[in-house]
Amino acid sequence: MSSLNPDRGALLRALAILSGALAVALYCWGLLQVLGAALEAEDGGTDSAPVRPCRTAGPQERGGAEVVDYSVGYVPLRFVCETRGGGSYATDSVPGYVNPGAFGFALAGGLLAVGAGYEAELRARRAATPPGEQTGTTS
Known part of the structure; x- marks a missing residue:
């Protein structure tokens, strides 16, 4: 096995941090979209029923006339818009790329962090092994 580059651990840690930061940024972007829709839903007045974020151009049952909460x-x-009779549907307030993107970046960040830890363990084991001794072989 060839020796690992000493900077590989630092690179893996940096990529893990970057990936985690991107996951948090995407989640915050989606959270802003959801909170904006909630603020718009709470806005009372003349044009407040049905709830504005629940007004969609689609089938009649999703048109907002039956939305109760x-x-x-x-x-x-x-x-999620809740309709009369117990039904519900999710609106498109959150862009479609937010949830899978945040999950993907979080998963990648976690895997990169595990890889950085594994690389650090390998480096520590190499440093603890005397130069003339082979590991893992018995006669």
């Missing part, structure tokens, strides 16, 4: 989901991020 809404809820917000945080994992995954979504704005």
Whole structure:
């Protein structure tokens, strides 16, 4: 096995931090979208029924006429309109790339952090082994 580059651990840690930061940024962007929709839903007045974020151009049952309430989901991020009769549907308030992107970056960041830890363990084992001794062989 060839020796690992001493900077590989630092690179893996930097990539893990970058990936984690991108996951947090995407999640915050989606959270802003959900909170904006919730603020718009809470805005009372003449044009407040049905709830504005629940007004969609689609089938009649999703047109907003039967919407009685809404809820917000945080994992995954979504704005859900609740209809009369117990039904519900998620609106497109959160862009479609936010939830999978945040999950993907978080997963990649976690895997990169594990890889950085593994590389540090390998480096520590190499440093602890005397130069003339082979590891893992018995006669």
